Amino acid sequence: MAEAARGLALRGHDVEVLTTCATDHYFWTNELPPGESEEDGVTIRRFRTVRRGSRLAGNQLEHRVQRGEKLSVSEEVAWVNARFRVPDLYLHLLAHARQYDAIICSPYLFWSTIYGAQVAPERTIVMPCLHDEPYAWLSIVRSTLSAVAGAWFLSEPEHQLGHRVAPQLAPRHSVVGAAVDVPSHYDPAGFRARHNLDRPFVLYAGRREEGKGWNRLLSGFAGALAHHRLPFDLVTIGVGDPAVPAELADRVVDLGYLESEEMPDAFAAAEALLQPSANESFSRTLMEAWLAGTPVIASAAGEVVTWHCERSGGGLTYGDDLELGECLAFVAEAPKTAAVLAERGREYVLANYTWDHVLDAMERSLVPFDLASRS
């Protein structure tokens, strides 16, 4: 979203970002000062988050949602309020909504979107970043996606899911995609040297949590090591406790959180990127790995990543641990063919997911909103 905001501002649009003072999506603690600032030509207004009410009741609702239980509408509202709220943002929108030609809310499951979209639905576009997960099927999500004027999806599978979640989907919806920056150069050798990586490795870049498939990946990797003679370590980048079991301690390297400037080099240095998550609405890491000429091995449970792999002919998908092992064995034993796959992936990214493509699609989608606000 931030990059899209900067991109639209660079194309001459007057862009404001309304956001919170929080920097993490687990605790929503106010860490940045509230107020107005300007970055790269974009005005940023930050508002304090509020977390009040019974945590116990909130947690109980959370568990019920995750178990797929049907909640009443009032329980759903209580659930979304129990996580965090940004009342000041809502009030700002209420007061200033008419000053904006279009209001884009993202992602779908947060208070700021569920509530923000209600202020001026006729000029609101929701960019939901939908995953097929229990939250997506809440009735408040359905009504939000139905009530607003537009929706932006990142991929065709997400678009299809949007129709299933909200049969009366916002009338002006489209697949705009997401963009990745194309680095001017890569320094894989420097990355390996900086992080003392002297063995070949496969990479997992993302949050180390159950929902992203991290635990499953660890056990799959252990199984692959037991079944195949693999030269690879597993290097992981991201936030969250990796909780590596002792059995794997000498084959898993945790680099923790890395600055974004380091990421392209990490992708280029890896022998393959592993994407175990089934909950992806776009999968930026897939694109970044392909751009770096690195093959991709992704979970077939992820509808979106499978779609990318099939469309590009550039990534392998696995349905279980044995197939993961075979994919890794393929990369180890047939690196030249793996490089051909990665090249197909790079061509796919350059043809579909550069900023020019995505901003063009966003602007096309915004035209009716611009006309409506002028009339």
Add this chain to the structure above:
Amino acid sequence: MRVLVVGTVPPPGGEAARALALAAADLAAEGNEIEVLSPEFSSAAHRQARLDGFRLPFQLAAAARDFDALVLRIQPGLPFRPDARRLTRAAILALIGLALRGYSQVTIYLDTPVPIPWGLGGRPTKGLWSRATTVVVENAEDRKNLLAVPGMDPDRVLIAPRQVPARSVISTGWSLEHEEEPWAEVLALVRSRAATTRKMMGAGGERAEPTSPFDAPAPPGMPVHAAGLVVLRKVLRRLRQR
């Protein structure tokens, strides 16, 4: 000669597993009676048992009376975990040294990097190397490191001949008909290789609900306490014979 071969053999494969299986096949072709004991429940072995840590020397001791010779592959987890403490390592090595006395010939295959924590030398490894008739390593670097251990006889340390990248029983290789557009072919190979392994594991070729190797049930085979009982029975039998 009756020979016990201990270590992982295919399926599912891996070069070292294949090398051990080929060594066993060569011994069988020479007229020896072979029995393969593998820690991997999917291996095409005669017996499976957990062989990590102290379980290995107990299994070796229990089997010694039935075999003349031993081929032992030291591989990750057999017997040492990478995080094995120095004292544990020493105790396991000492017990293996004792267990090896029951065999007239001992061949040790070492994976690379050699999966013996805390290095190849030291007093605890003495029993292992002194009982080994032959030690087979995978490359010149490992041979050099092993020969740096005091008392190591260079004639007993061999480098394994590089295996022809032959396809194993289950391997279909990665050679493709359409190298320029490989995606569909590679994916089909991944699926078929995994399905073959699944079948050999008794899962009927269908994708199974994944199970975690961290909480997997113990593979079938002789548990360590059972091995201990075998040793005890042997002692009682010998006492009675006297």
